[in-house]
Amino acid sequence: MHAHYPKLFEPGRIGSMSLKNRILMPPMDGGYGGADGSVTQRMIDYYVERAKGGVALIILQIVCVDSPQGKAGPNQISLDSDKFIGGMARLAEAIQDNGAKVVAQLHHAGRQTAKEWTDGWQPVAPSPVPCPFLKTQPRELTYDEIQKIIEKFIQAAVRLKKAGYDGVHLHGGHGYLISQFYSRISNKRNDGYGGDFERRMRFPTEIIQGIRAACGPDFPIMIRFNAAEFIEGGVTQEEGIEIAKALERAGADALCTSSGIYGTMTRQLETMAFAEGWRVYLAEAVRKAVNVPVSTVGVIRTPELAEQILEKGQADFVEIGRGLISDPEWPKKAFEGRYKDIRKCFTCNYCIGDRVFSQLWMSCAQNPEVGHEAEWAIIKPAENKKKVMIVGAGAAGMEAGRVAALRGHEVTIFEKENEVAPQIKLAAKPPTKDKVNFVWEWLENELKKLANVRLELGKEVTADTVKAFKPDVLIIATGARPVLPDLPGIHGSNVLTYQDLLAGETSIKGENVIVVGGGTIGCETALYLSALGKNVAVLEMLDDILMDMEPIHRFDMMTVRLPEAKVRWKTNATVIEFNEEGVKYLDKFNRKYSQKADSIVVCMGSRPRNELAQIGAFAPEVYVIGDAKRARKIAQAKHDGAFVGRLI
């Protein structure tokens, strides 16, 4: 029995499949598939790292059973033809060689896709009801077409078995085709596949029964389903329990409880605003109603929480998704009691919202190695050990220092403040953003373990400091500062920057506040002000607000968080003057308006703070990284640090 986490490291079983612990990696498509639907070496490398990290079972990402019509994205892998068996087999073998079991998630997108991804084919669905999120208009499937798709699921499962998989997993949730059949919101049929509950369950039932008949009793069948959809007319929690029971009756060996459809995106891909483990109650209710193993998913970030869930009997397995992107060794570190070493996901959704949704290969703001496993997972010792001076202990500087030190360089990091990561700490101040602190907490913890890293806090570096220090390598990671455009009145006593405000350096006067700039920083600052009880209006010069925000967070902000906080916003409003009364701005027709406020907070972007580079602080090798190079997100700052740390 494991001393810290006896339940988490207790062996488990799904059908005939024995599992070494209770940790599952849920399906996550990182966009690493080939354009033709094949497995790639990048994908294999990514999964191998997770297998090595100690997870019991990897549930591979969505695998298309009916390409191109059923595809949900351009790089989705397929298994609708025997030609894919070879690649899928190699992937399974690589995962199994490294100690994990593997199943794959068979999938058909139904209406939740777009013509660009289906090679121009009109998406299909049980009924011609458009997707509320993508607005795609699907075509109703005929009875014969339904039979063909069921057969495609079955044939794909047969191919998985041939390819050596430990079982099959079905995507029966998140508003894709299987769940479109059982959810009243998308199934308006009145034939054998729609109408009452039993007929709405017929599609998944026949898929499960068909796979059982074709693959035999010993091939485990798992299914992810929606225990609630959180949308008017969709699956309620009560129905979710009935669905679970029906799936068990059909022959499923394990039920993976999930929730949400594209129209309720944050209920399947939470933003930072969601509490850890908020969805566990769904699995708990399902587990009481069925006899097969049940798993739970959603913002389970710590082994403590995972252990508690199992201990309380709320689920038989825990799924750690983004947590395993961020740290593939999550299970191993938990097993070894190295809790603080876990590089915890802070739920920024950069992986999916900024990357996969934009057809970019997945990467991770916490873990720059993601997608670069072959080149970066193993840190190679440097041939020539160098004296490295890093200026700035933010995300970029600390990551560069960590990697450089692991390679054997002698590293000193200078920070002008008396603490590490002052900018990240400010970014964590607005409501619900506290998880951003995971970024510096992990880096600081790692740096403390490295004997060849020295942190010099409260030391501002000038060209003279560099000359005196005589580094072989100078890395300038001095971050960014707020842009203060040269506008009348900008230095008035009622005007302050977001930095001053969040750092608590200036108290804010009066009740009515205007935030100038409606990007991420502006709108988060508006929430911060609203939480202080202020009456807040945002003025944005572009056509819309939050254009730089990760799309799932943006959706949440625009539909829930800003309205709830009663923050108002105006777009196409270009501020031209600050004065004692408030501001003057122009609309898109150059008409001039005034708006009154007691205080004005400037959030008009950031610009690199890189004077050191400009004065040519001398060293044989000089690099400018992170926001000091160009003000961007934490992900790019960490990437720069990871890259330069390996370059020198």
Ligand SMILES: Cc1cc2nc3c(=O)[nH]c(=O)nc-3n(C[C@H](O)[C@H](O)[C@H](O)COP(=O)(O)O)c2cc1C
């Ligand atoms: C990059 C990414 C890709 C995902 N792809 C899939 C997928 O292919 N199939 C699926 O059922 N869920 C997918 N999900 C959802 C996850 O399986 C999981 O349910 C979700 O991330 C919540 O769990 P977590 O908080 O542990 O990450 C994806 C999530 C991410 C972050």
